[in-house]
Each structure stands twice: as structure tokens, then as C-alpha cells.
Amino acid sequence: MSKVVIDSARYRPDIDGLRAIAVLAVVLYHVDPLRCSGGFVGVDIFFVISGFLITGLILRDFERHEFSLADFYARRIRRILPALVAMEVFVLGAGICFLLPSDLKNLADSAIAQTLMVANFYFVQDIDYFTGPAETKPLLHTWSLAVEEQFYLVYPAALLLWHRLQAGRLLMVLSSAALVSFVISIYGPTIFQCWRFICCHRAPGSCSSVRSLLYFAREW
16 A cells, blocks of 8 residues: 555644644634635645545555445544534524524524535525625534535545546546636636535545545555
8 A cells, every 4th residue: 555545544743733724724714804814725724634634544444445435424423423413502502592583593594404414505595695794604614514524425435436446537537626626716706706615616625635645546
């Protein structure tokens, strides 16, 4: 197996450092969006890290003949669901105490959307002139989690298919997808702000890191 794959599957203090930079970028953006406008870069960093680590873990399981889609999804659920449910219960409870009925309904709708892993598409629908500010949408931040969940849902199955075919087709597909989505990520938001919430706008980060791992692991 490629050393790159092995390195991606073990603890990486440098990746923890990148996570810290990403968190700092997001926090500073929320404190003062005008002076610290690079908050979305933090989200992109997380997606690059996620693509790199997930690919390394999957390829390691391939090498050991231990990979199972059911086990992969079960691990993701155990990692994400408890904290997500706790957060949603707390936010909904606070909403019942402090929000008007119409705002509470919107909050419940966004919670349902996140439960179905489509919060990013929900908030795209919620962008218009009459929509309230971001501060009135307590679950707005879950749009990026929905993108992550969609990646977890689709990507492992695609990588498993590549492994069984033992062909380089997925590398070509991911390279093309990364290029197209990169162009969309640059020019899309200048036309439609809603592109910021769509999966293809955030795909370059995941695809580029995945593509790099597959390139270095081709001889495995």
C-alpha cells in the first residue's frame, strides 16, 4: 500500500493544526464578516481534510479486506448523530421558549431538512428578499454538515466500485469533477449566491484531496 495512504490513516498532528486554522477562520468570520471575510475558506479546509482522511481509511480497509459499506455508514452515524441530535434538541427547546410561531415552524423545517441530510438545499430555498437575517436561523450552520453527509453517502460506494473494477476510471472522473466544480465555485457565486450552499460548490476540496490520494495509491 502507498505510504501516503498509510499516513492518511494514522493520527496526524499537522492535520489537527489545519483544523485549528479552519475553526479560527470560521469563528473570526462570524465575529466580524466585513473584516474577516475568509470564513468559507475554513469550511473548504475541512472538506479537503475529510476527503483525504476518509480515502485513506477506506483504502486501508481495502488492503486488509475489511471494508464494508454498512460498517462505514455505522461509524459515521455513531460519530455524527449523538452530537447532532443533542444540538437539535437544545435548539428546538430554546426555540419553543423564545421564537414566534412562524419562526418556530421555520426552525422545525430546517431541523427536519438536516435530519434528511438536505439542509443545504433547504437553505438555498430560503434565500430571498423577505427572508430574515442569518441570526434568525439557528440551524443555518448545518448546511455544511449536510454537504459532508452527502459526500459520505455517495463517495465510499464510488470508491468501492473503483476498487472492484481495478481501473483508473474513477481518477479520471474525479479529476474532471474537481475541475468543473472548481470553475463553478469561482464563477457560480458571482451570479447566484445560493451556489455557496450547493454540494458542487464545495466539491473541489473533497475531490482534489481524494484525487491526490488515488494518484499516489495507483500502484497499490
